Amino acid sequence: MLRVLTTLLCCAAAQAATVSTTLTINGTVAVSTTAYTVTGTATLSGGISGSGAFSSNIPLSSLTSANASAPFTITLSGGTLQGTLTFPIAILSTGSGSGSATITSASGSYSGDTGSFPSLTGSGGIGSTGNITLGFTGTGTIATGGTVIPPSPIITAVLDAASNTVNLAQGTIFIVKGTTLCPGTTLTAFSAPNRPTTSPDGVQITFTPTAGGAGTNALIWYEDPLSGGACQLAGILPSSVAVGTYNVTVTNGTVSAPVQTQVMAHKFNLFTQDSTGSGLAVVQNVVSAAEYDINRLTTGAINGITISPAYGSEYMVAYGTGMGGAAGDDNAASPDYNFLANGVTVNVIVGGVTVPAQYAGRAGYAGEDQVNFQLPANVPASCTTTLQVSVNGVLSAPTTIAIAPNATAGACVLPGYSTAQLKSLDQGGTITSGGFSISQIAETEPTYGTVKIDSVGGSFTQVSGFQLGSLPVSYSSITTGSCTVIQVSGTSGNLSVSGSATALDAGQLTLTGPSGSNLTNTVLTDTNNAYDVTLGEEGLTGVPGVPNGVIVAGKYTLAGAGGKDVGSFNTSINIGTPLTVTGGLPTTVTRSQGFTLGWTGQNSTDNVEIIGYAGTTSGSGASAVTTATEFICTTTAGAGTFTVPASVTSQLPQVLASTANGTGFLEIASGPTPTAFSPTLASADGGGTIASTFSAQVSTGTSVIYQ
Numbered sequence: 001m002l003r004v005l006t007t008l009l010c011c012a013a014a015q016a017a018t019v020s021t022t023l024t025i026n027g028t029v030a031v032s033t034t035a036y037t038v039t040g041t042a043t044l045s046g047g048i049s050g051s052g053a054f055s056s057n058i059p060l061s062s063l064t065s066a067n068a069s070a071p072f073t074i075t076l077s078g079g080t081l082q083g084t085l086t087f088p089i090a091i092l093s094t095g096s097g098s099g100s101a102t103i104t105s106a107s108g109s110y111s112g113d114t115g116s117f118p119s120l121t122g123s124g125g126i127g128s129t130g131n132i133t134l135g136f137t138g139t140g141t142i143a144t145g146g147t148v149i150p151p152s153p154i155i156t157a158v159l160d161a162a163s164n165t166v167n168l169a170q171g172t173i174f175i176v177k178g179t180t181l182c183p184g185t186t187l188t189a190f191s192a193p194n195r196p197t198t199s200p201d202g203v204q205i206t207f208t209p210t211a212g213g214a215g216t217n218a219l220i221w222y223e224d225p226l227s228g229g230a231c232q233l234a235g236i237l238p239s240s241v242a243v244g245t246y247n248v249t250v251t252n253g254t255v256s257a258p259v260q261t262q263v264m265a266h267k268f269n270l271f272t273q274d275s276t277g278s279g280l281a282v283v284q285n286v287v288s289a290a291e292y293d294i295n296r297l298t299t300g301a302i303n304g305i306t307i308s309p310a311y312g313s314e315y316m317v318a319y320g321t322g323m324g325g326a327a328g329d330d331n332a333a334s335p336d337y338n339f340l341a342n343g344v345t346v347n348v349i350v351g352g353v354t355v356p357a358q359y360a361g362r363a364g365y366a367g368e369d370q371v372n373f374q375l376p377a378n379v380p381a382s383c384t385t386t387l388q389v390s391v392n393g394v395l396s397a398p399t400t401i402a403i404a405p406n407a408t409a410g411a412c413v414l415p416g417y418s419t420a421q422l423k424s425l426d427q428g429g430t431i432t433s434g435g436f437s438i439s440q441i442a443e444t445e446p447t448y449g450t451v452k453i454d455s456v457g458g459s460f461t462q463v464s465g466f467q468l469g470s471l472p473v474s475y476s477s478i479t480t481g482s483c484t485v486i487q488v489s490g491t492s493g494n495l496s497v498s499g500s501a502t503a504l505d506a507g508q509l510t511l512t513g514p515s516g517s518n519l520t521n522t523v524l525t526d527t528n529n530a531y532d533v534t535l536g537e538e539g540l541t542g543v544p545g546v547p548n549g550v551i552v553a554g555k556y557t558l559a560g561a562g563g564k565d566v567g568s569f570n571t572s573i574n575i576g577t578p579l580t581v582t583g584g585l586p587t588t589v590t591r592s593q594g595f596t597l598g599w600t601g602q603n604s605t606d607n608v609e610i611i612g613y614a615g616t617t618s619g620s621g622a623s624a625v626t627t628a629t630e631f632i633c634t635t636t637a638g639a640g641t642f643t644v645p646a647s648v649t650s651q652l653p654q655v656l657a658s659t660a661n662g663t664g665f666l667e668i669a670s671g672p673t674p675t676a677f678s679p680t681l682a683s684a685d686g687g688g689t690i691a692s693t694f695s696a697q698v699s700t701g702t703s704v705i706y707q
Helices: 002-011 419-426 465-470
Strands: 018-031 035-046 050-059 067-076 079-088 096-106 114-126 132-143 154-160 173-179 204-209 219-225 230-236 244-252 259-264 283-288 291-295 300-302 305-308 315-321 346-350 353-356 359-365 368-374 382-391 399-403 430-445 449-464 483-491 509-512 525-527 530-538 554-560 569-575 595-600 607-618 625-636 641-644 662-671 675-677 691-703
Touching: 018 050, 018 114, 035 067, 035 132, 079 114, 079 132, 096 132, 154 244, 154 259, 173 244, 283 305, 300 419, 315 382, 346 368, 353 368, 382 465, 419 465, 449 465, 509 530, 569 675, 569 691, 607 641, 625 641
Parallel strands: 291 305, 430 691
Antiparallel strands: 018 035, 018 132, 035 050, 050 067, 067 079, 079 096, 096 114, 114 132, 154 173, 173 230, 204 244, 219 230, 244 259, 283 291, 283 315, 300 305, 315 368, 346 353, 346 382, 359 368, 382 399, 430 449, 449 530, 483 625, 509 554, 525 530, 554 569, 595 641, 607 625, 607 662, 662 691, 675 691
16 A cells, blocks of 8 residues: 555645655854854755755844844755744853744745744754854654655665675675665564565665676565664575676665675675674673573673683684575575585684684574684683684684683683673773873885874773773783784784774863974864874975974873863873984894894883784785784883894794785884873763873884894
């Protein structure tokens, strides 16, 4: 019946109707001596859908003591809507309130339309940079003067359902994001073996070869209507869809514009416990034949489900999607297919150690795969041990698992945090911290000689127990005078430990340095609450546009004005005279012999880090895989010398001048003990204070041959 009604509406000419529509306005307010001028965007979703420009001019003479009322224009691709916006003037300073809007005239395809939005929830105020913002959203009705044209579906992304990245494997579970992709208002899910290729309300997800030919409809898993007309679909790409390039379309009354995607033989990725595609993976620890624990930070239970960290030599089961196409029915209730028995090589990389998979195949559900493996006995114990899976040489995105030091330990290890704090994270707690650093790195460039890049950056973040991999690596846990070795493996540009954090708003941040630094209230750039700025680039004489900040010895002060999440603060750090390496850094290191560095400068108690890296890359493009080893050795400036032993350098891969796609690097960095400070955290974010640090490092680096 719904499809019949939709067809009648599509084809009825000059027939008026009243439809429910949500209006959202976001604008910036410019103030002059005569008026407030608002410019920004307006979005209509629901019965009438579209996005365009919003503009309004509010004469100061029209303002009363309480309200502002002014005409506005919304310019859409099919025409314009004009009317009057009314709101309390206090919203511009107090930050919240309610308003209303009416549409009194329209043009183009909206000719004859009128509308009323009697209750718009509003927010406004003066931002951290001094600009005034204004926003409203609410539902109302529009009486159309002619044909009612249902909005076309719009696809914004086609992603695999595990890592939330583009390109799909045959037989994989995927999601489609966008607007007006489904007609319902409640979540509708379908179970095997009854997943349709056309849902009962007419939704289809079609993959059509770009080279031409018939399209294939995917199996629909669910339709999830979201707010504001948004909708997310999930489906299973049939194993029969050949590898190649496809146009993906969604049909919901009308057909969306296509979005291109690549179908691959294998693109396995692990599900993660917060469904972000990063952080703690969905993995079970095989405690016994009768007990499979969910891998977490501590031992216990959550909602009756047992949890625990893993330990060396324990058996584990990891879950994901994208292992590849499987013989049989993709819509079967309990498919059974072992890729290892069908010519596919699957390995698991845990903390840089590779072990073979013991089973790799369907997990009893269409599209869902499981990988069974045994942890190596020498696996690194950590709350953020990296976990990846290689399928015929294609690596999954990095995730993490929690590994305890031994079978009897009740928790993994996170430097600086107690077992009680880790238990709190398992129960939904968060870690809120702040970290900012001034840095200078000097490198020799063939064109310019020695170039020094001076910068400052950092953020305040809130991290869940699932995303501990986003915490900065703490080298303070390494005993002074010692070294640690880190192994990494991953696709090009994706070598970091997996994790994401919520960045907090701290308002405007400024840095002021000592005489000679050319830094006075230098404003840090705010990009989604991550703050940084290049202070200077020494050695680039005559290059236009280069900032003139210089890192010199003395006191540096970082000040924050305060924002929505973080209160105001003022902290400082003293930087000493940079180290001078005796004889400079070596350009060749014999791995079997180690090497010794000597230096002068800096305060005797300042920290010194010696960092080496050696890696090689195989393959190309999206399939390029880098395998690398890095070491970090720590001491103090007062020691004046340090020997990196052969037991450390021998763990690096050989990288010679003739090594194809190889990179070797050596760096020495020094700086004072970080300054601790504790700004306040807004009550909406949990309240209290934020344990934060302000640090500084001056470093020198060079390319190195490791032979």
